[in-house]
Amino acid sequence: MTAKALSREEAFARIRLLRSPNVGPVSYAQLLRRFGSAVEAVAALPDLARRGGRRYEAASAARIEREIEATRRAGARYLFHDMEEYPALLAQMDGAPPIVTLRGNIALALRPCVAMVGARNASAAAVRLAREFAATLGEAGIVVVSGLARGIDGAAHEASLATGTIGVIASGIDIAYPPEHADLQERIATGGLLIAEEPPGTDPLARHFPKRNRIIAGLAAGTIVVEAAPKSGSLITARLAGEAGREVMAIPGSPLDSRAHGCNQLIRDGAVLVQSAQDVLELISGFDGQPKSRFRDDGAGVFDLPEAEPEIDPGDIAALLSPAPVAIDELVRQSGTTAATVQGALLDLELAGRLVRHAGGRVSLQD
Template sequence: MPAAAGTPQQETDALLALLLAGGPVRPLRTLLDRAGSACAALAAGAEAWRAAGIASRQAQALAAPVGGSPLRHIRHWLEQPGHHLLGWQAADYPAALRSSPNPPLALFVDGDPACLWQPAIAVVGCRTPSSGGRDTAYAFARGLAASGLCVASGLAAGVDAAVHRAALDAGCTTFAVIGTGPDQAYPRRHASLQQAVAAAGAVVSEYPPGTPPRSGQFPARNRLLAALCLGTVVIEAGERSGALITARLAAEAGREVFAVPGSLHNPMARGCHRLIRDGATLVTQPADVLEGVANLAGELAGALQNRLLAPIPEAPRSPCPAPTLPDPDHQRLWNALGYDPTGMDTLTERTGLTASRLSSMLLVMELQGTVASAHGRYART
């Protein structure tokens, strides 16, 4: 029988010890699953570690967990408002990521973890786009955000930055998956943009606070971005581009891949043309993307409903009193909705809930047929 879990602080410290041990992640996930808690995993001992596949160097690190300045820095970061650690066994660990080929042991989140459960589209591209490419990225992101989707990217220069700014300008949720610790901005000039993204949605990293930029971390973060989203749209990417890595990882995770074609004379369009040749869906407007992710959105709705533990009532055939919903937040949202379309800002004011929380619940209601949406406004059906 697995040992009892420790206090929340003890569990956090034990999870950080597992993270800081480094090495392959799969054996650490196996150890956590077998032990039942991070404290139990750390206390299991060398024999249990070996049985889970823990490498000898990892075992040495687990036997003498890292302390001192690194641990204090991480603890201090976690103590700040809006900072979260989502471990592998946490209920809020994103379902889309959990089912991906190589999920991390934990996520550090600056912002609202609930937005990682929203239906999202990644929009990526090169760091030095043409003026037209930057405008296209902005327009696609703005259009997708207006449709109710969360728009995500990697907070890099070029296309990524245009995508996040478009979502912010539209007053919509966006999240960024970065290749440094969540307290590090890369490039440094994006520090204010990173803060704005965290305030409007979330900045996500598998790397602990204090982790500086290293080249190998950026391709690795691409798998998280791809897995957290229903699909990936590539806009202007050279033949050797990190955006193509994200697209490949998206396909491997069972997500949709879309590519925007460009001029035959633009070297930054060659990666997109290659993707289209290899089977990616050619898209010229945001509506093409929405059509392509409909099935995956339904799967996400099922995961959301399980997480929220709130059965969605059948759509009433005639005006009648609201059904009684077991989750108070759902009841509050249902009461705030009418038969006239209502915008997200109004629903936020009426319910006191965050936009990301409302979006998650509205998605489930919409796919169950009790709510209809049009142009970012919602009404009972």
């Protein structure tokens, strides 16, 4: 189904499908592929979950009606995965968001983009560097993508607002976070582009930030980490960029400053050391999907589902699972059946709330 043929009924059903319990981007795509439409997929959800061993109810129509009205009140609109406006680089991400809400100029996401992330408690020198990098990149026609957090994110947005910036938030499109960035968020929504994956009214909970980070990495040809401590969210964004085959860049810092340890670690692990915006421009010029940085963590691919119903009982696959993540191709080998059939059984388990999906095409059994 193409976006041009998307009826009001199908659009409503797509939102309802994605908001239903235990349906994420991967299972959403699999359900559309199997049933051909969201209308049919929503109708099939209870039966699929019963095969996984649980009772199930899809998201209520009343809830979706309230969400759509809240999206309208916020001055936002929906962008579906198969619309022509959907950014091509983001679509290549594993588990790309099938539906987002947005405010502003979506054309910015179709221009060359670079993500810039870093510490919330950044040093004055790092904030200055972020502003200089963002301003120079913007003058060169590059759109700067970041997450509207304090510190580096805010500095990058402020410096690139006049030339083009995209803010990706972990809350609903109508929630400003942090509160002191409410004015900046509104200026991005009216003069740039604001993107949210969560429904309107959703608070920025901790579990939403890694999802936001994958959108930041997915929109850009490369990600620059300006300053970051070890195990910070900025390093998650860099890892996701590397897994997606994008450039990973880092500005080095003093080993005496803990806020520089994350960047220095990235460089040690293969990220490209950059010291000026010109270094960034040279690295991403003519980006063809073959990054020059060596920072990579490739995972298993995603298998297609069969057109017919699964030929294996989900319980047989559940018996092969444990709380420890395992690659799907390993399940294929151990089950002795096809990849598509295993994916079908995993989908039933996921809808029943018994499966957890991990990065790199791995899955585990819910504790």
